Amino acid sequence: MTRTVIRGGLVITAAEEMAADVLIEDERVVALAAGGSRTAEDWTADRVIDATGKYVIPGGVDAHTHMELPFGGTAASDTFETGTRAAAWGGTTTIVDFAVQSVGRSLREGLDAWHAKAEGNCAVDYAFHMIMSDVTEHSLKEMDLLVDEGVTSFKLFMAYPGVFYSDDGKILRAMQQGGDNGGLVMMHAENGIAIDVLVEQALASGRTDPRYHGEVRHELLEAEATHRAIRLAEVAGSPLYVVHVSAASAVAELAAARDRGLNVFGETCPQYLFLSTDNLAEPGFEGAKYVCSTPLRPQEHQAALWRGLRTNDLQVVSTDHCPFCFSGQKELGRGDFSKIPNGLPGVENRMDLLHQAVVDGRITRRRWVEIASATPARMFGLYPRKGTIAPGADADIVVYDPNATQTLSAATHHMNVDYSAYEGLRVRGKASTVLSRGTVIIDDDTYLGRPGHGRYQTRDTCQYLI
Numbered sequence: 146m147t148r149t150v151i152r153g154g155l156v157i158t159a160a161e162e163m164a165a166d167v168l169i170e171d172e173r174v175v176a177l178a179a180g181g182s183r184t185a186e187d188w189t190a191d192r193v194i195d196a197t198g199k200y201v202i203p204g205g206v207d208a209h210t211h212m213e214l215p216f217g218g219t220a221a222s223d224t225f226e227t228g229t230r231a232a233a234w235g236g237t238t239t240i241v242d243f244a245v246q247s248v249g250r251s252l253r254e255g256l257d258a259w260h261a262k263a264e265g266n267c268a269v270d271y272a273f274h275m276i277m278s279d280v281t282e283h284s285l286k287e288m289d290l291l292v293d294e295g296v297t298s299f300k301l302f303m304a305y306p307g308v309f310y311s312d313d314g315k316i317l318r319a320m321q322q323g324g325d326n327g328g329l330v331m332m333h334a335e336n337g338i339a340i341d342v343l344v345e346q347a348l349a350s351g352r353t354d355p356r357y358h359g360e361v362r363h364e365l366l367e368a369e370a371t372h373r374a375i376r377l378a379e380v381a382g383s384p385l386y387v388v389h390v391s392a393a394s395a396v397a398e399l400a401a402a403r404d405r406g407l408n409v410f411g412e413t414c415p416q417y418l419f420l421s422t423d424n425l426a427e428p429g430f431e432g433a434k435y436v437c438s439t440p441l442r443p444q445e446h447q448a449a450l451w452r453g454l455r456t457n458d459l460q461v462v463s464t465d466h467c468p469f470c471f472s473g474q475k476e477l478g479r480g481d482f483s484k485i486p487n488g489l490p491g492v493e494n495r496m497d498l499l500h501q502a503v504v505d506g507r508i509t510r511r512r513w514v515e516i517a518s519a520t521p522a523r524m525f526g527l528y529p530r531k532g533t534i535a536p537g538a539d540a541d542i543v544v545y546d547p548n549a550t551q552t553l554s555a556a557t558h559h560m561n562v563d564y565s566a567y568e569g570l571r572v573r574g575k576a577s578t579v580l581s582r583g584t585v586i587i588d589d590d591t592y593l594g595r596p597g598h599g600r601y602q603t604r605d606t607c608q609y610l611i
């Protein structure tokens with residue numbers, strides 16, 4: 146047995162902050178005791194990690210990533226190996242990625258394919274949601290089996306007709322099934338049918354630059370789809386989790402539904418909190434770097450997102466990490482914005498960007514831990530194994546230096562992508578030591594992990610229902 150003690154830090158969970166030492170045996174936390182207390186002083190250890198002047202937080206849980214996702218004739222540039230290594234560098238110790246059901250195929254085939262991509266390659270622990278692209282009698286029955294084996298959430302799309310899109314009837318059926326079996330439906334809420342009309346009109350009139358991606362994916366078409374998804378979930382009697390919320394009017398729909406006591410939840414992402422349509426409008430083809438869906442919005446939407454995070458109308462910040470290199474991938478859409486593969490890199494940056502929000506006084510330290518670790522763990526059935534520091538929890542722990550400064554840049558990041566969406570941004574705070582199930586995988590700017598250390602996690606059903 147290996148005993149590790151983390152001494153002298155400020156332990157921060159979603160619930161409390163305390164000056165405490167943490168005792169770890171092998172992969173688990175076994176005890177916390179006030180720093181300097183007799184109990185803590187008496188602990189013997191094979192390894193002592195000095196956290197003086199630092200925060201000791203549960204590792205980040207990124208509940209929305211797309212490693213190796215095939216999209217738009219290419220594939221996301223991070224593999225499970227490179228993407229989970231980058232996650233570790235940024236203090237994220239669990240990812241929940243999306244396995245994809247192809248049209249005409251079963252959920253099982255999709256899930257098996259994603260297991261094959263991830264197994265033996267991950268630096269940190271991982272789990273899967275299931276993307277349902279083909280709601281049929283068979284795939285509805287398969288949902289029950291997946292929930293039983295620990296894949297307890299299902300993403301459906303109101304966007305991307307001909308690819309992932311499901312019509313309202315199919316969505317209702319999946320929600321009814323989820324209402325019965327405990328599976329949580331996650332919704333990409335944009336009116337894809339209307340958007341496709343606007344795309345066609347924009348291209349026909351010569352509006353082909355990346356910034357038109359933001360214009361055709363109109364804010365009201367996100368709000369309308371969010372409203373419709375909420376009503377469908379209400380009819381089905383099921384909970385609903387809306388992914389990558391970017392529009393103020395969509396937040397208002399979520400807030401109104403929650404005010405009516407519904408189990409409706411919302412996730413936003415760092416790109417919507419820190420970037421805007423100004424980035425999409427950067428000169429030349431630079432805006433392609435910022436093409437994702439839902440799209441970046443005018444800057445004034447950010448205030449509503451931050452407010453939603455403070456009032457708990459939004460509960461989770463995930464990355465929607467889906468990187469495509471500028472060279473050779475984003476470039477597929479030169480002259481036609483609709484051919485730019487959708488997605489931004491960010492799995493390495495989320496914890497630091499949200500810590501910067503703490504520094505800027507937008508959220509508290511505990512809220513930082515809550516939206517980035519504890520709530521995603523609860524929402525997706527991983528708590529308290531993940532998302533907290535408590536006896537019995539996995540020792541997924543980040544010793545975080547709140548006074549370190551760093552400049553985010555493609556020259557120094559570890560994601561397998563040739564640009565940073567935050568190039569040149571200076572932030573305060575950095576993970577100095579990262580433990581994954583008791584193993585130190587990052588220490589003082591050195592990567593000590595290995596592919597295959599990360600283990601597949603089965604999940605319970607949502608633990609966040611009201």
Ligand SMILES: NC(=O)NCCC(=O)O
Pocket residue numbers: 211333389436437438439465467487488489
């Ligand atoms: N978000 C994005 O632009 N790409 C990934 C696929 C999705 O989440 O819709």
Ligand SMILES: [Zn+2]
Pocket residue numbers: 333388389438439
């Ligand atoms: Zn989506």
Ligand SMILES: [Zn+2]
Pocket residue numbers: 209210211465467
């Ligand atoms: Zn996504």
